[in-house]
Every structure is written in C-alpha cells, then in structure tokens.
Amino acid sequence: xxxxxxxxxxxxxxxxxxxxxxxxxxxxxxxxxxxxxxxxxxxxxxxxxxxxxxxxxxxxxxxxxxxxxxxxxxxxxxxxxxxxxxxxxxxxxxxxxxxxxxxxxxxxxxxxxxxxxxxxxxxxxxxxxxxxxxxxxxxxxxxxxxxxxxxxxxxxxxxxxxxxxxxxxxxxxxxxxxxxxxxxxxxxxxxxxxxxxxxxxxxxxxxxxxxxxxxxxxxxxxxxxxxxxxxxxxxxxxxxxxxxxxxxxxxxxxxxxxxxxxxxxxxxxxxxxxxxxxxxxxxxxxxxxxxxxxxxxxxxxxxxxxxxxxxxxxxxxxxxxxxxxxxxxxxxxxxxxxxxxxxxxxxxxxxxxxxxxxxxxxxxxxxxx
Amino acid sequence: xxxxxxxxxxxxxxxxxxxxxxxxxxxxxxxxxxxxxxxxxxxxxxxxxxxxxxxxxxxxxxxxxxxxxxxxxxxxxxxxxxxxxxxxxxxxxxxxxxxxxxxxxxxxxxxxxxxxxxxxxxxxxxxxxxxxxxxxxxxxxxxxxxxxxxxxxxxxxxxxxxxxxxxxxxxxxxxxxxxxxxxxxxxxxxxxxxxxxxxxxxxxxxxxxxxxxxxxxxxxxxxxxxxxxxxxxxxxxxxxxxxxxxxxxxxxxxxxxxxxxxxxxxxxxxxxxxxxxxxxxxxxxxxxxxxxxxxxxxxxxxxxxxxxxxxxxxxxxxxxxxxxxxxxxxxxxxxxxxxxxxxxxxxxxxxxxxxxxxxxxxxxxxxxxxxxxxxxxxxxxxxxxxxxxxxxxxxxxxxxxxxxxxxxxxxxxxxxxxxxxxxxxxxxxxxxxxxxxxxxxxxxxxxxxxxxxxxxxxxxxxxxxxxxxxxxxxxxxxxxxxxxxxxxxxxxxxxxxxxxxxxxxxxxxxxxxxxxxxxxxxxxxxxxxxxxxxxxxxxxxxxxxxxxxxxxxxxxxxxxxxxxxxxxxxxxxxxxxxxxxxxxxxxxxxxxxxxxxxxxxxxxxxxxxxxxxxxxxxxxxxxxxx
Numbered sequence: 001x002x003x004x005x006x007x008x009x010x011x012x013x014x015x016x017x018x019x020x021x022x023x024x025x026x027x028x029x030x031x032x033x034x035x036x037x038x039x040x041x042x043x044x045x046x047x048x049x050x051x052x053x054x055x056x057x058x059x060x061x062x063x064x065x066x067x068x069x070x071x072x073x074x075x076x077x078x079x080x081x082x083x084x085x086x087x088x089x090x091x092x093x094x095x096x097x098x099x100x101x102x103x104x105x106x107x108x109x110x111x112x113x114x115x116x117x118x119x120x121x122x123x124x125x126x127x128x129x130x131x132x133x134x135x136x137x138x139x140x141x142x143x144x145x146x147x148x149x150x151x152x153x154x155x156x157x158x159x160x161x162x163x164x165x166x167x168x169x170x171x172x173x174x175x176x177x178x179x180x181x182x183x184x185x186x187x188x189x190x191x192x193x194x195x196x197x198x199x200x201x202x203x204x205x206x207x208x209x210x211x212x213x214x215x216x217x218x219x220x221x222x223x224x225x226x227x228x229x230x231x232x233x234x235x236x237x238x239x240x241x242x243x244x245x246x247x248x249x250x251x252x253x254x255x256x257x258x259x260x261x262x263x264x265x266x267x268x269x270x271x272x273x274x275x276x277x278x279x280x281x282x283x284x285x286x287x288x289x290x291x292x293x294x295x296x297x298x299x300x301x302x303x304x305x306x307x308x309x310x311x312x313x314x315x316x317x318x319x320x321x322x323x324x325x326x327x328x329x330x331x332x333x334x335x336x337x338x339x340x341x342x343x344x345x346x347x348x349x350x351x352x353x354x355x356x357x358x359x360x361x362x363x364x365x366x367x368x369x
Numbered sequence: 370x371x372x373x374x375x376x377x378x379x380x381x382x383x384x385x386x387x388x389x390x391x392x393x394x395x396x397x398x399x400x401x402x403x404x405x406x407x408x409x410x411x412x413x414x415x416x417x418x419x420x421x422x423x424x425x426x427x428x429x430x431x432x433x434x435x436x437x438x439x440x441x442x443x444x445x446x447x448x449x450x451x452x453x454x455x456x457x458x459x460x461x462x463x464x465x466x467x468x469x470x471x472x473x474x475x476x477x478x479x480x481x482x483x484x485x486x487x488x489x490x491x492x493x494x495x496x497x498x499x500x501x502x503x504x505x506x507x508x509x510x511x512x513x514x515x516x517x518x519x520x521x522x523x524x525x526x527x528x529x530x531x532x533x534x535x536x537x538x539x540x541x542x543x544x545x546x547x548x549x550x551x552x553x554x555x556x557x558x559x560x561x562x563x564x565x566x567x568x569x570x571x572x573x574x575x576x577x578x579x580x581x582x583x584x585x586x587x588x589x590x591x592x593x594x595x596x597x598x599x600x601x602x603x604x605x606x607x608x609x610x611x612x613x614x615x616x617x618x619x620x621x622x623x624x625x626x627x628x629x630x631x632x633x634x635x636x637x638x639x640x641x642x643x644x645x646x647x648x649x650x651x652x653x654x655x656x657x658x659x660x661x662x663x664x665x666x667x668x669x670x671x672x673x674x675x676x677x678x679x680x681x682x683x684x685x686x687x688x689x690x691x692x693x694x695x696x697x698x699x700x701x702x703x704x705x706x707x708x709x710x711x712x713x714x715x716x717x718x719x720x721x722x723x724x725x726x727x728x729x730x731x732x733x734x735x736x737x738x739x740x741x742x743x744x745x746x747x748x749x750x751x752x753x754x755x756x757x758x759x760x761x762x763x764x765x766x767x768x769x770x771x772x773x774x775x776x777x778x779x780x781x782x783x784x785x786x787x788x789x790x791x792x793x794x795x796x797x798x799x800x801x802x803x804x805x806x807x808x809x810x811x812x813x814x815x816x817x818x819x820x821x822x823x824x825x826x827x828x829x830x831x832x833x834x835x836x837x838x839x840x841x842x843x844x845x846x847x848x849x850x851x852x853x854x855x856x857x858x859x860x861x862x863x864x865x866x867x868x869x870x871x872x873x874x875x876x877x878x879x880x881x882x883x884x885x886x887x888x889x890x891x892x893x894x895x896x897x898x899x900x901x902x903x904x905x906x907x908x909x910x911x912x913x914x915x916x917x918x919x920x921x922x923x924x925x926x927x928x929x930x931x932x933x934x935x936x937x938x939x940x941x942x943x944x945x946x947x948x949x950x951x952x953x954x955x956x957x958x959x960x961x962x963x964x965x966x967x968x969x970x971x972x973x974x975x976x977x978x979x980x981x982x983x984x985x986x987x988x989x990x991x992x993x994x995x
Contacts, residue, residue, distance in 0.1 A: 287980070289980070289981075289982060292632075299640070322979055324979060324982065325631075327643060327645050327646040327649065328643075330645075331640065355653070356653035356654070356655065357649050357653035357976075360652045360653050361649040364645065364649065
C-alpha cells in the first residue's frame with residue numbers, strides 16, 4: 001500500500017514536472033527584472049491550495065526543493081482581474097516566494113505584457129519599479145483599498161466606470177507606484193502578501209522539526225535563517241537546542257539577520273543565567289551598538305549575577321567593551337558584589353584609572369551604592 | 370516751574386526711599402524671611418527655577434501628580450520669641466482658566482502646628498498672602514510645608530514678622546528686600562576668571578564646554594539645574610535628534626556621540642537619558658569648572674563686550690560672578706545676549722523679510738511650543754485619581770485616549786515663550802491632569818485605565834523656540850533648500866525643516882487653547898551651518914550655540930534638534946580656543962583664523978575612538994543637494 005502511495009506520488013511529481021515544464025516554456029525570455037526562476041534546478045512538489053477568493057488562478061502552489069528536500073522557492077500561477085479605464089482586464093503572471101515565504105519575484109509571459117491605464121505596455125523600468133514595490137512588505141499600499149487609490153471627480157459615481165484620463169492617482173501615491181498603473185500595483189501587492197503567502201507560511205510551519213530547523217539555520221541564506229529564528233521564537237520547545245547557534249548570528253554582517261538574532265533574546269530568554277552568560281562572553285565579538293543594546297536588556301530584565309558583572313568589568317578594563325558603556329555596566333552593580341575580591345580590585349583600580357571619566361563614574365557609583 | 374517739579378519729585382523719591390529703608394530696618398530687626406527653596410529637607414517638593422526671572426526667585430512645588438508629597442522641612446532662628454504674623458508668597462496656578470479655588474493646596478506648619486487656613490488655592494498672581502498669626506515660644510523654630518493634594522502647590526518664601534507691613538510686591542523692591550533680609554553680600558562672590566564662560570548646560574552648552582576644555586582653555590559651565598542635558602535630561606526626556614559625524618564635516622559630533630544616551634525614545638524612564646554619563650564626562654575634564662544649580666541673571670558690560678556674568682544659586686540664593694574674555698550663550702532663551710543688548714528676533718518673520726517660501730505673508734509672534742511630556746504605568750491593582758476640573762473641560766469627544774504623551778503635547782505657540790512661560794508650563798500640567806482625570810473617572814472606557822497610574826509628568830517644560838540672537842549671518846530657508854554653502858560652513862544640520870503648528874483637530878476642540886501639535890516637514894540635504902551664525906553681530910565677545918543661534922524661524926525648524934545643537938557647541942568650543950590663543954573675538958576668528966577653525970573641525974575633539982552609538986531618531990531621508 002505504502003509502495004503504491006510512493007509510486008503515485010512520484011508519478012504526480014513527474015506529471016507536474018512535465019506539464020509544468022511545457023507550461024513554463026511560454027515564460028522563457030519574458031520581460032522580467034530577475035533571473036528566470038522557472039529555470040532553477042530541483043524537484044517540484046505540488047501543494048493543492050483551494051483559494052476560493054481567487055478561483056481563476058491555479059489552485060496549487062508549486063514548491064521547488066533542493067536535493068535535501070529544502071524549499072528553494074514557492075510559486076503560483078495567477079490570472080488576475082485588474083480594472084483599468086473602466087474595464088477589468090485579465091493579467092497572467094507567475095509570482096514567486098523564497099524558501100522562507102518572502103516575496104522573490106515575478107514573471108510575465110512575453111506575449112502578454114502588463115499594460116497601463118492608457119493601454120501602453122510596461123517598459124523595463126516599470127517592471128523594476130513594480131518589483132521594488134512588491135519587495136516592500138510595509139508598502140503604503142498595505143492599508144489602502146481600491147477606492148483610495150485615485151481622486152474621483154464628483155461627476156463619476158461608480159469608481160469602476162472610471163476613465164483613466166478623468167481620475168488622477170492620489171498625490172501621496174504618485175511617487176511610489178508605477179505611473180498610470182496604480183491598480184495593477186495595488187492588486188499585485190495584495191496578491192503577494194495575501195492568502196498564498198499565508199498558505200506558504202503554513203506549509204513551512206507544518207514541516208517544522210529539529211532537522212528542518214537545523215537545515216534552515218545551516219542554509220547560509222539569511223532569509224531562511226531569519227525564518228528559523230522566528231520559528232524557534234514561536235516554538236519554545238526548540239529554544240534550548242538552538243539558542244547557542246542564534247547567539248552566533250548576532251555577529252552576522254547582514255544587519256537584518258544580526259538584528260533578528262539579537263531581538264530573539266528578550267525577557268523570557270534572559271531569565272536564564274546561562275543564556276546571559278553566553279551572550280556576555282560573546283560581547284568582544286559584537287558591535288558596540290549591539291553591546292549597548294544587550295546591556296540595556298540585562299538592566300531591564302532583572303540584572304545579572306556577580307560573575308557576569310565581573311566579566312563586564314574585565315571587558316571594560318581590557319578595552320573589549322567601549323569605555324563609554326561603563327555607566328550602563330554600573331547600572332547592574334549591586335553593593336554585595338563588592339565582597340567579591342576581583343570585583344573589589346577592579347573597581348579600586350578604576351578609581352585610579354588614567355581616564356578621569358572612569359574615575360569619576362566609579363567614585364560616584366561606589367558612593368551612591 | 371520745572372525746578373519746582375524736580376524738587377517735588379526729589380522730595381517724593383526721598384520720602385519713598387526713607388520709608389522703604391525704615392521698613393527694611395524694622396523688618397530686619399523683628400522679622401525673618403525664609404526662601405522655600407532653601408529648606409534643608411525638601412521632602413517630596415521640587416525646586417523650580419524656570420521662572421525666577423519673571424517672579425523673582427526659584428520656588429518649591431509639590432509635584433505629586435495627584436498624590437500629596439511628603440513635607441518639606443526647615444529649622445530656623447527667629448530674632449525673638451513672641452507673636453508673629455505669617456505671610457507666604459504663593460498663588461493659585463489654575464487661576465488663568467478657573468475662577469474658583471485652585472488645586473495646589475497646602476498648609477504651613479510651625480513647630481508642627483498648622484498656621485491659618487489652606488494656602489495655594491487663591492490669588493491670580495504671585496503675591497504675599499497672610500497665612501495667620503503664631504506664638505513662638507523658642508527662638509528655634511521648625512517650619513513644614515504640608516501638601517494637601519499633590520497638584521503643584523507652590524511656595525516662594527515665608528515671612529514671619531512682628532510688624533504690620535506686608536513685604537513689597539514689585540520685583541525690584543522685593544529683590545532689595547530679599548537681599549537685605551537674607552543678609553546676602555552686596556557684591557556677588559567672585560567665582561574666578563576663565564577663558565570661556567558657557568551659560569547653559571544643555572547638549573549645546575555641555576559640548577561647547579568639553580570642546581573648549583579639550584583644546585586647553587579654562588571653562589566655566591553654568592547650569593541652572595542640578596543635572597546636565599537640558600531637554601535631553603531625565604527632567605525633560607526628549608531624545609536626541611539628527612545625525613552626527615556626517616559629511617561635509619564628519620569629525621564633528623564626536624563629543625555628542627560620547628555623551629549622548631544610547632537608547633531612544635521620548636518620555637521614557639529616567640535612566641534612558643543617562644544623566645550620569647553627561648555629568649561624569651563634564652567632571653572628567655580638568656579644564657571645566659561646573660557650576661550646577663546656578664542661574665545666570667545679569668551681565669556686566671564694557672562698551673560692546675560682556676565682562677562678567679552674574680548667577681544665583683537656585684537653592685541658596687548665593688550670587689557668583691564670572692569673568693572672562695569670551696562668553697557662550699547656550700541658554701536656549703538667549704538670556705545672556707538679551708541681558709547684554711544683543712540683537713535678537715522672536716516669532717515668525719514675514720515673507721517679505723527674507724523671501725522665504727515657508728514664511729507667513731505677515732510677521733507674527735507665533736513660535737513653536739513647549740512640551741510637558743508624561744507617561745502612565747499599568748499597576749497590579751486599581752488606583753484612583755482625583756476628579757480634576759479646573760477650567761478645561763474634557764468629554765468623550767475631545768479626550769485623548771492615550772497612556773502617555775510625548776512631543777505632540779505641545780503648548781503655548783500663541784503665547785510669549787519667555788514672559789508667559791509659567792502660564793505655558795502650567796497649562797501643560799493642567800491638560801495632562803484634566804485629561805487623565807476624565808479617562809480615570811468619567812470616560813466610557815474608564816475600566817481600561819483602572820489600574821493605570823501617572824508615573825511621570827515633566828515639570829520642566831521642553832521648550833523649542835524663543836529668542837534667536839542675530840549673528841553676522843542669519844541662516845534662512847533658501848540657504849538650506851538651495852544648498853547655498855558659505856565658506857565657514859561648519860556643523861552639518863540634517864533634520865528636515867520641521868515646523869510645529871497647533872493640531873487642527875485639537876483646535877476644533879480647544880480653540881486658542883490647543884495642547885497638541887502637528888509637524889510639517891520639508892526635507893533638506895546635509896547642510897553645514899555657517900560659523901557666523903554662532904556669534905552675536907553686536908556683542909563683540911558673545912558666542913551662541915543651541916536653539917538661540919542666528920537663524921530665521923523657518924531655518925530654526927532644522928537646526929534645533931539636539932545632535933545638531935551639540936555640534937554647534939563643539940564648533941564654538943573650537944573657535945573659543947582659537948580666539949583665546951590669538952587674543953581675538955569670535956568675529957576675529959572668522960576674519961583671520963578661519964583656516965585654523967577648519968582644521969580643528971576636520972580633526973574633531975573626540976576623546977574615544979568609537980563608532981556611532983546612537984543610530985536612532987536621525988531624521989527622514991535627506992533631500993537633494995541642489
């Protein structure tokens with residue numbers, strides 16, 4: 001029975017590859033801003049998706065997987081109604097999301113280019129602009145409804161009977177959308193960030209286990225690592241196994257990844273003294289800004305044990321932590337820490353430091369505390 | 370005829386002087402004056418110095434946000450035992466908006482017993498109010514100010530007398546009276562001679578002082594609060610804005626980067642503003658002598674030069690004089706320039722004056738306002754807040770459904786930000802309390818606020834604009850938008866031209882009594898402010914840094930943010946070091962030593978080699994470089 005199911009699955013994949021391949025031929029040499037995603041190598045897996053709100057488009061999401069079964073992209077073929085110049089025109093295109101469900105790109109058939117309200121076709125720069133718009137998950141289009149897009153003269157009652165020449169794009173939008181294609185931009189943005197993307201997130205979430213997370217974290221793809229970090233945040237059962245790896249990503253040169261990794265360590269995670277210690281131990285390898293942010297989080301989440309305070313003082317002394325952070329480090333000081341001989345020695349040395357700022361600050365802290 | 374008139378006038382003058390002197394003499398013998406701010410134990414009362422130029426003194430205020438604060442106490446000696454009449458200088462701070470009894474109620478206790486009636490709830494201006502009479506059996510007496518409401522009752526001074534005469538009301542006589550009864554020396558104590566006296570310890574003043582000190586000049590830094598940082602201190606809690614260490618002068622802003630808070634946010638917990646760092650950075654400079662809690666109130670001049678600044682301690686009233694060849698006005702209000710007769714502007718210029726596109730057609734007195742910021746905290750249990758209704762009515766339609774108020778809680782745009790500033794600050798307090806009272810007691814959503822408690826309300830208002838002292842260059846809008854760069858371009862301004870106006874929705878509900886604002890932005894490219902905006906055109910030895918530099922109202926919209934004002938301070942410190950070395954004045958630095966100044970600007974005066982630690986609130990996308 002299992003063998004039969006396996007065979008059926010393989011056959012299904014074969015059908016998808018063959019027909020998908022034939023179908024995709026019409027998208028070769030298309031006007032696109034990026035590489036041809038349909039050319040990527042891998043195994044295509046079909047996910048049925050009953051999208052009643054978008055019944056004209058394909059009711060399936062195709063996933064391209066690498067040899068290890070990890071997602072390379074998700075794609076869906078769309079037929080969308082876009083109302084231009086009083087008529088609703090059908091447009092046909094592929095939309096792609098990366099292996100973590102973020103927008104990746106689009107492809108339009110060569111013989112069916114996108115058109116504008118004045119019936120001219122999109123130029124190359126328009127496709128680039130459209131791609132930029134679709135890349136922005138917090139675009140101004142997010143909160144707008146179709147009726148918010150243009151200024152409608154009082155004489156026209158039904159906005160869907162608009163003539164492209166009698167309505168003007170809202171001034172606030174004019175700079176951020178493709179000229180004379182505000183409806184297309186709006187429709188496609190909401191398609192990219194609509195139900196299909198939610199379904200992709202669901203598919204990824206369904207597959208989450210330690211192996212999958214390990215592979216995502218090892219992918220060298222920042223979007224996948226970010227997905228994994230955010231998923232671990234939601235599935236606390238994986239925290240203990242993966243947090244040391246997340247600490248490493250704080251050092252990443254990719255700002256967004258580093259920030260996501262740092263943001264992982266919030267109130268709950270910082271209840272664990274071991275986590276605090278490991279974070280502090282890595283401080284010499286973090287940026288000064290990251291260190292400042294981390295010290296603030298330690299201050300705001302219950303302070304630190306003597307051992308960690310000592311480590312911070314050592315780092316200041318050794319120049320591994322910016323001396324201008326010393327006032328923040330001192331916010332973690334507790335009077336009983338002074339009973340620790342090494343802390344006492346370090347603080348006494350700071351009282352005699354060649355830098356008057358260090359001396360002044362230390363003197364004040366010891367007096368007040 | 371004329372001679373007769375002169376004789377008559379002289380006779381009256383003599384008579385008045387004689388009476389006043391006799392009064393002073395008898396007053397001194399049988400009376401005692403106690404400044405409230407000098408109480409040894411302040412309890413929960415705070416020292417407020419913001420309006421001492423207007424009403425003559427700093428004072429104590431019961432700032433309990435609706436919860437009575439602990440008593441302030443002092444032990445004094447009276448000249449002799451016996452019956453005394455007791456006068457208290459106070460007033461009802463809500464009187465501009467509400468005709469009935471005010472909320473700032475308190476009692477005066479002498480030797481633990483209340484004297485007379487409740488005080489602080491009547492009077493429409495600062496005045497001596499007769500509290501009652503008391504028998505004092507021993508020369509040593511304890512005084513206590515006992516707050517009854519936590520709603521900003523205030524006391525300037527207490528006067529115990531065996532005589533009948535009420536102390537003088539007019540400021541000049543009152544000042545003489547105070548000085549005499551407090552036994553203050555006729556001449557201020559000499560605080561010393563310096564190379565540069567910086568007045569004002571906000572971000573601009575601190576940066577100017579550190580910059581000058583690091584370049585080897587002897588600096589006095591005078592600040593009228595016990596903490597440094599001004600609007601960026603934990604007393605006001607406005608975060609820094611703008612960019613530092615940027616083109617075309619990337620070495621400027623290193624001091625700001627060293628002293629500035631690392632965490633962003635307006636109206637956040639006190640620790641965010643890192644007062645301790647600013648203070649320790651200043652104290653670490655051997656060349657700086659810090660005079661905290663001292664407010665400058667007078668200057669001495671010789672022709673067009675300032676020779677001395679006189680300041681008064683806001684608690685002890687001790688007066689100090691500071692001598693120097695150079696002074697820097699970093700007061701925000703341009704106080705030193707004003708006292709020295711420097712040319713200044715205030716309000717909005719008309720369009721015809723500088724042809725600025727954003728200027729109004731006709732000049733007016735409107736300025737940007739001052740913010741009284743606040744926040745509340747969710748508690749574990751329900752907490753009450755008194756019903757507070759003193760002339761500004763809140764209802765379901767106009768109430769602000771918020772749990773904190775930051776910069777947008779801005780008042781006083783149509784009032785004089787100097788002469789009416791106490792009223793402006795008080796209106797800020799009034800609307801915070803009134804709105805909160807409505808939310809807690811009457812709102813349809815009051816359940817949501819049940820456990821919330823006011824955790825902080827500023828009593829030091831964050832002022833954006835008042836006097837602008839005029840320099841050899843007055844920076845205007847077109848300089849910024851058209852990128853008209855001058856040869857002495859120095860501190861780069863990066864914030865958009867950000868001008869504030871009353872919020873039209875707020876105007877609808879509170880016409881002419883708005884307390885919320887909106888900001889209108891116009892982007893600019895990074896623009897180096899000419900050094901000539903940083904010194905007075907008619908007071909020869911006066912620098913300026915901060916919001917009181919030489920700009921139009923429109924141009925102030927960009928330069929006023931604190932990272933930018935800090936860089937102005939750095940430039941002023943540099944110029945002062947050059948002026949000291951060559952024995953010249955601020956203009957002389959431009960005319961003869963601009964190359965040296967540029968070289969210092971290129972090097973900067975940072976002490977620590979550090980990356981930008983404050984990448985927050987840097988402003989919007991920059992505009993094009995035309």
